Structures are given as structure tokens and as C-alpha cells.
Amino acid sequence: MITKIWSKEDLNDAAAVIKAGELVSFPTETVYGLGADATNNEAVSQVYLAKGRPSDNPLIVHLAQQTEVAKYVTEIPAIAEKLMAHFWPGPLTLIFKANKAALAPLVTAGLDSVAIRIPDNQITRDFIRACGVPLVGPSANTSGKPSPTSATHVYHDLAGKIAGILDDGETGVGLESTVVDVTNPDKLVILRPGAISQEEIEQTLGIIMNMDQYLVNQEAQPKAPGMKYQHYSPNEPVILIKQAEDWQAAIDYYQAKGEKIGLLANQSIVSLYENQIVASYDLGQAGDIETAGRKLYGGLRYFSETPATLILAEAFSKKGFGEAVMNRLEKAAGFHYFKRG
Incomplete structure (x- = not known):
């Protein structure tokens, strides 16, 4: 066709x-x-x-x-x-x-x-x-x-x-x-x-x-679309970064494991670490949650065209529209956040 x-x-x-x-x-x-x-x-x-x-x-x-x-x-x-x-x-x-x-x-x-x-x-x-x-x-x-x-x-x-x-x-x-x-x-x-x-x-x-908790398990029938645990996921694993001080630690940790890092975050974070990674996609200026939401899916798709094997993504406040953005990001990441140690 x-x-x-x-x-x-x-x-x-x-x-x-x-x-x-x-x-x-x-x-x-x-x-x-x-x-x-x-x-x-x-x-x-x-x-x-x-x-x-x-x-x-x-x-x-x-x-x-x-x-x-x-x-x-x-x-x-x-x-x-x-x-x-x-x-x-x-x-x-x-x-x-x-x-x-x-x-x-x-x-x-x-x-x-x-x-x-x-x-x-x-x-x-x-x-x-x-x-x-x-x-x-x-x-x-x-x-x-x-x-x-x-x-x-x-x-x-x-x-x-x-x-x-x-x-x-x-x-x-x-x-x-x-x-x-x-x-x-x-x-x-x-x-x-x-x-x-x-x-x-x-x-x-x-x-x-x-x-609602917005979720059903993989076996249960959802009443609305997008309620499965794993959803909106790119080909590469996604890890969420919650604290500003965790970015460098996460980059070091996953590079030591042989991963090629892609960064999905606001412009300030991308500019700070772009020399250490293989790919990046900025989600707009820090604090602009509407732009981040509008660009999110394009960003998640972008990395399949790059050498990145793992995506480190910025976690946002769940206030207002941030609730929707984080709903998608958490499901894309399978709720995986970076934790030190």
C-alpha cells in the first residue's frame, strides 16, 4: 500500500x-x-x-x-x-x-x-x-x-x-x-x-x-487509552533524573557501564553537559512546561536516529500541565529514576 x-x-x-x-x-x-x-x-x-x-x-x-x-x-x-x-x-x-x-x-x-x-x-x-x-x-x-x-x-x-x-x-x-x-x-x-x-x-x-492512579497492569483492561504501565516508550531505555546534582553522577555511572548517553532536558542542562554525551534534545527553556510537553514526543523519537543507547531525561514538577508531562515520561521510563549508590 x-x-x-x-x-x-x-x-x-x-x-x-x-x-x-x-x-x-x-x-x-x-x-x-x-x-x-x-x-x-x-x-x-x-x-x-x-x-x-x-x-x-x-x-x-x-x-x-x-x-x-x-x-x-x-x-x-x-x-x-x-x-x-x-x-x-x-x-x-x-x-x-x-x-x-x-x-x-x-x-x-x-x-x-x-x-x-x-x-x-x-x-x-x-x-x-x-x-x-x-x-x-x-x-x-x-x-x-x-x-x-x-x-x-x-x-x-x-x-x-x-x-x-x-x-x-x-x-x-x-x-x-x-x-x-x-x-x-x-x-x-x-x-x-x-x-x-x-x-x-x-x-x-x-x-x-x-x-485515578492512571495505571492498570499489563493484563488488566483499561477504561481509557494510555493507562498501561509501559507506554510512550522509545527504542532506548529512559532513566529519569530528579535532582540537579544527579546529572553528572548519572552520566559517569552509565558511561562506565558502556552506555552512549542521550540527554533530554531543558536548554540549560543540555548546554552544561553536551560535550560529554553523544546526543541531546532540548525541551525549551527551564521552567517552560508547555514547550517541554509540546516537544516531548519529538524528543523521545529523536534518539533512534543517533548513536545513543540510553536516554537520561529531566523530571519535572507535577504541578499543572507538569502532571501530564510526567505521566508520559514516567511511563516511557517504566518509572525508572536514577538513584545514587
């Missing part, structure tokens, strides 16, 4: 491919999604096949407008209405009780719930309208690897496996959406942190949120 690259002028061509039951990667403000008709079970099965994704992992349904939500759920709690009004379109996914008859069985992975969002990208919403059907849209990458934030990343992982890619440049947020379970309105739970923080949701609703 030849994977085509389309621009926004080719929306109708890309939509025709979706209608024919094939796969198209599309941009969003978070990461690039792998689109298929969410009402076509055969098309959805090809998403799992192309990604190498376990079929017990449910998919997020992407819609063009809020009025469509009622078709695919059995109820919309008042508290969900408030979240939708405040944050949609945007990087927020809500999990509702599913109207399973309206969706392909594989979308919900056997669960009684469905995850839905409306992306904050006009091209994406126009594309969904042109398709005339809801789209599943898991990240358009090999399952478990860093998500794609550009059409180039998608092509690297899925060329020859999908019909085409709708190219809209690099994504703005760079991390997947925040996922909130609203199936029990009296006990809202964040299943995956993202650009919309717990604090923002609490301020909007005037309540204190319940926090």
Missing part, C-alpha cells in the same frame, strides 16, 4: 478513503490520530492491526460538534454538559455510558462506556464533517511508542499500513487529551492527565476531583 500525504485542500479525497473503510491519519491540537469510521467494525479492526494495539484497549470517538454526542451515549449528565460547554472543542475526552448499538463493537472493546471528544482543530472538524461519520482516533503510531506530533512521525511508523495522512504541520499541545470519566456524576475521575489540568476542571465545576 502506498501511503499518500494530503493537505487541507484534499479533505474530500481523504474523506472518500474513510467512507471506503480505509484508514487516514488526521491532525488534532494534541497528537495525530489514526482515523477510521467508528460505525464500521472492519475498518476499526484495521486500526488495531496497523498499530499493533491490543483489542482490549478502547478507542476515543472524535466528533465535529456537540449536538452529535447524544447519538452515541445513553445519557449526558448535567456535570458533563458543563464540562462540554467550557472545554469543547479542546483537549478533553469524556467517558459516557455508551449507546453500543450506534458504534462498531470494537470501539468500546467490550466495555459499557465510550470515550468522546471534539478536537480544537478546524481542519479536523471539517474532515470529520466531510466523512459524515464519527471517527475513532487513537494516536497514529506503533502501539506503546511515543505518539506522533507531525505527519513525518506518522509516516515513519505507519507508511505502507494506512491509505494516507492529512498533514497540518506540528501539533500545538503535543500530549494526548485529559480523560475524565463522567459515567458516575457523583464521582468524577481523571483517568489520564492532559493539557486541561485537575485544577482547571475543579475550578469550572466547583468541586474536588477524585484522582
Whole structure:
């Protein structure tokens, strides 16, 4: 299969491919999604096949407008209405009780719930309208690897496996959406942190949120994407560095073990140690967590093109958007932090 690259002028061509039951990667403000008709079970099965994704992992349904939500759920709690009004379109996914008859069985992975969002990208919403059907849209990458934030990343992982890619440049947020379970309105739970923080949701609703641990083991079925322990992982092992004084110790330790070190950190740290390592990727200025999040997946992917055999990565504060950044980094590293001695 030849994977085509389309621009926004080719929306109708890309939509025709979706209608024919094939796969198209599309941009969003978070990461690039792998689109298929969410009402076509055969098309959805090809998403799992192309990604190498376990079929017990449910998919997020992407819609063009809020009025469509009622078709695919059995109820919309008042508290969900408030979240939708405040944050949609945007990087927020809500999990509702599913109207399973309206969706392909594989979308919900056997669960009684469905995850839905409306992306904050006009091209994406126009594309969904042109398709005339809801789209599943898991990240358009090999399952478990860093998500794609550009059409180039998608092509690297899925060329020859999908019909085409709708190219809209690099994504703005760079991390997947925040996922909130609203199936029990009296006990809202964040299943995956993202650009919309717990604090923002609490301020909007005037309540204190319940926090999930964001994890299930490798055998258990997740209720939302990205909840497995090992996820977002590059080919090289990742070790997190928490304390500033640990950078030199970690470089010395792993070089003594024969590792070729890659550094994933802010500009100041990279400039301090770049003469001692084989590769580096800066995540922006120190303290700029939004830039770090936007560049994170590109950085994790970068090292596969270098001699690096191990990545030392900066650990960030878990305040605000840092919660989402560290959620991805800890899973990429398998929660491995450098410890002296």
C-alpha cells in the first residue's frame, strides 16, 4: 500500500478513503490520530492491526460538534454538559455510558462506556464533517511508542499500513487529551492527565476531583487509552533524573557501564553537559512546561536516529500541565529514576 500525504485542500479525497473503510491519519491540537469510521467494525479492526494495539484497549470517538454526542451515549449528565460547554472543542475526552448499538463493537472493546471528544482543530472538524461519520482516533503510531506530533512521525511508523495522512504541520499541545470519566456524576475521575489540568476542571465545576492512579497492569483492561504501565516508550531505555546534582553522577555511572548517553532536558542542562554525551534534545527553556510537553514526543523519537543507547531525561514538577508531562515520561521510563549508590 502506498501511503499518500494530503493537505487541507484534499479533505474530500481523504474523506472518500474513510467512507471506503480505509484508514487516514488526521491532525488534532494534541497528537495525530489514526482515523477510521467508528460505525464500521472492519475498518476499526484495521486500526488495531496497523498499530499493533491490543483489542482490549478502547478507542476515543472524535466528533465535529456537540449536538452529535447524544447519538452515541445513553445519557449526558448535567456535570458533563458543563464540562462540554467550557472545554469543547479542546483537549478533553469524556467517558459516557455508551449507546453500543450506534458504534462498531470494537470501539468500546467490550466495555459499557465510550470515550468522546471534539478536537480544537478546524481542519479536523471539517474532515470529520466531510466523512459524515464519527471517527475513532487513537494516536497514529506503533502501539506503546511515543505518539506522533507531525505527519513525518506518522509516516515513519505507519507508511505502507494506512491509505494516507492529512498533514497540518506540528501539533500545538503535543500530549494526548485529559480523560475524565463522567459515567458516575457523583464521582468524577481523571483517568489520564492532559493539557486541561485537575485544577482547571475543579475550578469550572466547583468541586474536588477524585484522582485515578492512571495505571492498570499489563493484563488488566483499561477504561481509557494510555493507562498501561509501559507506554510512550522509545527504542532506548529512559532513566529519569530528579535532582540537579544527579546529572553528572548519572552520566559517569552509565558511561562506565558502556552506555552512549542521550540527554533530554531543558536548554540549560543540555548546554552544561553536551560535550560529554553523544546526543541531546532540548525541551525549551527551564521552567517552560508547555514547550517541554509540546516537544516531548519529538524528543523521545529523536534518539533512534543517533548513536545513543540510553536516554537520561529531566523530571519535572507535577504541578499543572507538569502532571501530564510526567505521566508520559514516567511511563516511557517504566518509572525508572536514577538513584545514587
